[in-house]
Amino acid sequence: xxxxxxxxxxxxxxxxxxxxxxxIKNLDDDEISQKINILxxxxxxxxxxxxxxxxxxxxxxxxxxxxxxxIKKLEELGFKELNLLFEDNPYIxxxxxxxxxxxxxxxxxxxxxxxSIVDELEDNPYLFNDI
Amino acid sequence: MVCLFPQLLSLSIxxxxxxxxxxxxxxxxxxxxxxxxxxxxxxxxxGASITAVSNKLQFYNSIGIHxxxxxxxxxxxxxxxxxxxxxxxxxNLGEEITDNNCSxxxxxxxxxxxxxxxxxxxxxxxxxYEKDMEDRNGRVI
Numbered sequence: 001x002x003x004x005x006x007x008x009x010x011x012x013x014x015x016x017x018x019x020x021x022x023x024i025k026n027l028d029d030d031e032i033s034q035k036i037n038i039l040x041x042x043x044x045x046x047x048x049x050x051x052x053x054x055x056x057x058x059x060x061x062x063x064x065x066x067x068x069x070x071i072k073k074l075e076e077l078g079f080k081e082l083n084l085l086f087e088d089n090p091y092i093x094x095x096x097x098x099x100x101x102x103x104x105x106x107x108x109x110x111x112x113x114x115x116s117i118v119d120e121l122e123d124n125p126y127l128f129n130d131i
Numbered sequence: 132m133v134c135l136f137p138q139l140l141s142l143s144i145x146x147x148x149x150x151x152x153x154x155x156x157x158x159x160x161x162x163x164x165x166x167x168x169x170x171x172x173x174x175x176x177x178g179a180s181i182t183a184v185s186n187k188l189q190f191y192n193s194i195g196i197h198x199x200x201x202x203x204x205x206x207x208x209x210x211x212x213x214x215x216x217x218x219x220x221x222x223n224l225g226e227e228i229t230d231n232n233c234s235x236x237x238x239x240x241x242x243x244x245x246x247x248x249x250x251x252x253x254x255x256x257x258x259x260y261e262k263d264m265e266d267r268n269g270r271v272i
Contacts, residue, residue: 051179051183
């Protein structure tokens with residue numbers, strides 16, 4: 001848990017996180033570090049990372065390769081400032097790449113352009129909850 | 132509310148209560164927090180971290196747009212970094228931002244870029260919220 005304290009999460013935050021997601025206590029520092037580094041690699045500051053993890057502690061339970069695939073997909077689609085997107089709605093990180101693919105395909109079939117879909121989701125990241 | 136933010140069901144009662152009270156601590160009444168909760172912005176109140184929501188509410192209070200969040204709670208959704216950069220940019224242009232005159236602060240990214248001729252990326256480079264807060268407070272937020 002040392003890694004979490006290093007990014008500014010305190011005892012009280014951690015207690016709340018464990019109430020909602022008790023599995024986190026089984027994670028070792030290497031796993032936590034790996035998840036933190038994925039966020040650092042996309043330009044997240046400690047503040048962004050703290051807010052993402054505090055907002056959605058389940059992120060720590062996800063499989064790293066799936067998170068990386070999701071991030072690559074979002075970048076490929078043209079999303080920018082992923083640090084802010086994930087900070088605004090940390091639950092986006094619970095999605096899988098295929099879910100994004102299906103959503104985009106549906107929207108395009110309904111006549112939207114890719115850039116308008118991306119704009120809409122960037123303006124209101126909680127629309128990702130429709131996915 | 133659950134349709135807008137289904138993850139609400141995965142939060143503990145204690146978490147929900149803390150997030151609710153956090154908003155109240157910024158001077159909002161029970162009725163106002165409930166109004167925010169049942170609109171789009173409720174997803175942000177309960178979905179984002181307490182720190183992220185606090186930073187936004189503190190900033191909006193500091194620039195005098197306390198009430199707009201009650202009327203349009205979806206204005207709690209954009210990141211503090213974006214709102215801060217836009218606010219600095221607009222006030223540097225001489226615009227006055229008040230509760231009754233702040234809709235441009237919350238325009239969609241494309242509309243904002245078109246109106247002001249500046250992209251979100253450029254704005255964020257010009258006005259860095261975290262850096263400015265560190266410079267001002269001498270500490271990391």
